[in-house]
Amino acid sequence: MTISKTITITGVRGKLGAPVHLTLAFIPSSADFDKVVPIAWKVxxxxxxxxxxxxxxxxxxxxxxxxxxxxxKVSPREYAAIPIRKSSDLTKDTSKRPPVYEFSNPPSSIAVPKARVMNRTNGPVHIGAGFITDEGQQTEEAFNPVFVCPQVPDVSPAYVDYDAHLYIWASLDFTESEMLTDSVLSTASLWDGDLAKITGKQISIKVSRISNVVVVDGPKVSKSAPAQGFVTTADAAPQSGSSAAVTYKANLAFATPNLLSVGVNAIVEGLLPKGYSFFKAITKGYDTDAELEVVLPQNISCNQAELDLIDAIEANKNTFGKAYIKGHSGAVLLATNNGLQTWTDINPASQHWFSVNPDDHGDGAIERVAKKGAPAEVANGVGKSDADEEA
Known part of the structure; x- marks a missing residue:
């Protein structure tokens, strides 16, 4: 069933004063402002x-x-609804004048949790992503583009799912439907929120001025509303007969507070194809730091999770999505009893960090790692290099 919400923006009478120029846009976590370019949704x-x-x-x-x-400016032409885990082919019939473009219907199923368009036009084509309003009403139905993938090569995919995270800025130099530049990432937004997580069908946003500064007052995401893709540790706990739950946590620092939300989403999106599915992010409000915790799939160690995290960070071309790892930690679930979970830390210098074994998380693992010449030697400052041995 389609979820529909109405966003109402009001200039508070007696408190706004002079008119204000607003830009509304969604910034998807996949945006690199080159191959995935956000669009000014409303100006x-x-x-x-x-x-x-x-x-x-x-x-x-x-x-x-x-x-x-x-x-x-980006203008939508032919379009089609494409649910998550579905793929639709865009084809071009050149026997007709002008050529006719068409999306395959119904879309086919795919394994990854994405919505995909495959270019089958025998040439490059611009593919847009967005949402459909007033579906089925001939005179009212419309496609609202959120971002565009320019010049998608033939027989190549464009993923059209996006984060419903809306940003509102004042006094940006863009017109409606214009492609944005990455300058928006360094411009503080007046308000932002994930429309999918805000409860209720009516979203009221009020704009006023306080001491000549434009202020936007809008709803916050309910703390009781579950974040998509995030679960409590109870949900991640192993079932009877399965391996113990293990988590990896990284303390991340981003360049600016505005990059934190979209940056975390970009990193999570980079980890999803590698089998990670349960994440938890903790922030300090309007700040540059965040803790990202992930429940590890079976046969993935904390060390491997960190390497995958680094790959996900480095996959982002621009400052958007870049992060510095300030610290790391791991934990393994020992027991669950009457709602109480008991976890123990995983020492980054232990064998457990590099090769997960839920039954062995004590300090004795460090000694065995040291005897085997594993990285724990270097971490503890007691190892010898090849040059030392030869000397």
Whole structure:
């Protein structure tokens, strides 16, 4: 069932004063502003007393897009709804004039939790991603592009699912439907929120001025609302007869607070294809630091998880998605009794860090690692290098 919400932006009478120029856009975690370019969804001038509404739905779709070379504006053409774990082929019939583009229907199933468009047009094509409003109403139905993948090569995929995280800025120099640049990442937003996680069908956002500074007051994500892809440790606990639950945690630092949310999402997206599925992020509010905790799949060690995390960070081309690992830790679940979970830390210098064995997490593992010449020697400062041995 499609979820639909209405966003109403109001200029508070008696408190806004002069008109304010607002830009609304979704910044997907996959955005690199090259192959995945966000679009200014709505651009408006809000006057005192104005009340302007926009609709959003969770009905994901893909479209063939046209990009104006002069204005960088994106216009959707043919489009189709594409659910998660589905793929639709975009084809081009050149026997007709003008050529006819079409999406395959129904879309086929795929294994990964993504929504995909495959270019089958025998040439490069712009593919847009977004959502569909007023589905089934001929005069009202519309495709709302969120980002565009320019010049997708033939027989190549474009993934059109996105984070429903809406940002609102004031006084940006973009027009509606224009492709954004990465300058927005270094510009503080007035408000942001994940529309999928905000409860209720009505989202009220009020704009005013306090001491001549524009302030946006909007809802916060309910603490009781579960974050998609995140679970409590109870949900990650092993069932009878399975391996013990093991977690890896990294303390991450981002360049600016504005990069934290989208950066964490980008890293999580990079880890999902490698089998990681349960994550928890802890932030300090408007700050540059975050803790990212992941439940490890079977046969994955804490050391391997850190290597995969580094790969996910380095896969991001720009400052967006980049992070510095300030610290790391691991833990293994020992027991669950009447709702109480007992965990113990995993020493990064122990054998357990490099080769997970739930039954062996004591300090004795360090001694055995040292005898085997594993990295624990170097970590403890007692190992000898090959040059030392030869000397």
């Amino acid at each position: 408006l001038t809000l006057n005192e007393g104005d009340s302007i509404s926009y609709d959003w739905t969770d009905l994901i779709g893909g479209c063939r897009a046209v990009i104006d070379d002069d204005t960088s």
